[in-house]
Amino acid sequence: MFFSLILVLKILLIIVPLLLSVAYFTLAERKIMASIQRRRGPNVIGYLGLLQPLADGLKLFIKETILPTSANIFIFLLAPLLTFFLSLMGWVVIPFGENLVVANVNVGLLYLFAISALSVYGIILSGWSSNSKYAFLGSLRSASQMVSYEVSIGFIVISVVLCSGSFNLSEIIFSQSKVWYCLPLFPMFLIFFVSALAETNRHPFDLPEAEAELVSGYNVEYSAMGFALFFLGEYANMLLMSFLTTILFFGGWLPILNVVPFTFLPGPAWFGAKICIFVILFCWIRAALPRYRYDQLMSLGWKTFLPFSIGWLFFSSSILICFNFLPF
């Protein structure tokens, strides 16, 4: 009884701050984009527009749920739930600080990878079940994009795992206490971040919701809570990707230098600061860059990133073997 209560509390302690941060991620995105385009952004509801995401959530909550008559209702309702739950499932293995983790599993990175592989299903099912051309085309685009960029992400992750010698996320962070992996594996970090943009269907790779061609991609037919679940899932995935980038390349909760003025700040605060940088980068890229064409996107993924990451995997493993740097 007591144990299950603790478990429920743990889960709530992850989910509630996650949903809050997703809500304020959307506000931050709108504010940052507005200031890049020299506008004010949302500033009416609450002080400086701080209550805007709550108002948006309330609006989506009380809207009418529309079920298209030609849709496959069961799968139509299943798809947003699947997307949302899968985006929450990944957070179990994320270490927020030293020993601040729900499940410290040995194969945490592989688990995250499997979850992100599963999250393609929510998108592809929503596109198929809503029985509309736009949604179907959007979901096909989105799914093929995610599948193809997952491959290069896999190779990058393997080269990081070779350097750290473990699939456990905490141990990957501990192994970066000498130097963060963004320095020795700098090209991998760049490719990983760009692949993360493509994996989360963000600008400049947001082909699935190219407004001019496909109304809004796979979620055209969804209204109210269905749409809200997709939206939350998408932004939670973005946050998860920035967490993963920080863990793999920026040393997670470790401070910049392990000397006195930097060690005053606790680990989770360092983690949060690094995440903020990536969140701002996500918004900045959205405001600054034009959209890729679809064949360019595919050729970038398969013909540039994949060969380069395989080549770098061979290179880094041979360096590790030559200098006897292998961690075990």
Added chain:
Amino acid sequence: MMFFLFSIFLIFCSFGVISSRNPIHSILFLVCVFIFSSVLLFCLEIEFLGLSFILIYVGAIAILFLFVVMMLDLKINDKLFNRLQYDSATYFLIFFLFLELALPISSLNSFTENLYYSNFDWINWLSHIETFTNIQAVGQVLYSYYFIFLLLAGFILFVSIIGSLMLTLTLNKGGDLRS
């Protein structure tokens, strides 16, 4: 206990694969079969293989199936005659396969009873002294005793890569320069 529960789910899902009318539904049941079988691997504490099972089968292969089936213009043939014709044969075969599996298991009943219900109260000291992760165990066996099979698997994959390249390769005679 959990193992048997999930195996029952797995059997139901595999019935769903062959009995559902809509091909998309049968692929979704197939995905469920893969997921439940990796859950079975989790129950046996082989989490590395389970996760890679999800990654490869669910994340790559079943997605490709789903893609292809979605693109095809399939007509759902739901006439009673066809159902009787095909399904009766299927269930007939399944019944015999099941019998084939069930007979040896039922004769082994005493053995499994011993395995599952005996109350050994012992501590595995070895696992306390030296713990192996799954990955280490797999690697130690795979690269030493079974390296020849690893090489063979690599060759087979290589041949399949070459084959798929040859299938898709069209010699470009001044065609589309953009791509």
